[in-house]
Amino acid sequence: MSALRYLVSALRLLALGSLLFGAAAQAQNTAYVSDEVFIVLHAGPGTNFRWIAKLNPGTALTPTGTAEDGDWTEVSTQAGTTGWVQSEFLSQEKPAQVLLPEVQRRLATLEERNAELRVELDAASQARENNAELASTTQAELQATAEELAALKKTSSRAIQLDTDNRRLVEDVETLRSEVDMLKADNQRLSEKLRSGAFLDGALAVLLGVGITLVVPRLWPRRRSSSSWA
Structure with a gap:
């Protein structure tokens, strides 16, 4: 608020300075009836000349000449009267x-501008508070987003690792399946060999039995019957 009062005071001084500067700038072309009493506009440079008009204090006049003694000045009013x-x-x-x-009038203008500046200042203060609140909210959202991104990166890393492990396990399973298939094939071949060997052993055993049955009785001589010696 002190800054606002300082601004208003500065504007008032500026207004007064501009008015004084304007008055000084027009001094060469304009003269004013002094503020003590009204004066009379004469038709010539002397009181013995007839009256043309009565001029009130503060009336603006344009000097157009001066009498030789300098006591009288020829002037022209704003209405054109000389x-x-x-x-x-x-x-x-x-x-x-x-x-x-x-x-x-200038002060009224400054007061109006002062009110406008006060409104603008209040709006700026409110906007600053809103911006501060918005910045705080944005910072919080940024922090939350950063945390979520970190969590997603961590989850993504885990997912990639799980995918890699899964692929490796699939490859291991396929390898084991191939090995199992090979073992099954080897087992099948061994089973077939075993069945073939058992068949041959059985056939040999049967042949051996038949051979023994046929050969062994021939190895012993037959006994003669007792009736033949009678």
Whole structure:
């Protein structure tokens, strides 16, 4: 708030300075009736000339000439009326009657601008608070996103490792299946060999038995019957 008051004071000083600067800039072309009393506009440079108009304090005049003694100045009013006034009642600076309304209008403008600046300041303060809140929320969301990303990376790494292990296990299973198939084939061949060997052994045993049955009785001589010797 102190900054706002400082700004308002600075604007007021600037306004007064601009008014004074404007008055100084126009001093060469404009003169004003002093703020003490009204004066008379004469038709010539002297009080013995007829009156043309009565000029109120603060009336703006344009000097167009000066009498030889410098006591009288020829002037022209804003309405275009030309005449002479006593030089001592003219001022190069705006009197209070002219300056005060201008300052008041300028101050009213500054007060209005002050109100606008106050609204803008309040809006800026609110926006700053909103931005701070938004920044805090964004930071929290960023942190949550970073944590989620880290978790996803960890899960992804595990999934890749599991996939690799699964592929390796599949390869191992296929290898074991091939080995089992080979063992089954070897077992089949051995079984067939064993069956063939047993058949041959059985056949040999039968032949051997038949041979013994035929040969052994011939190895012993027959006994003669007792009746033949009678």
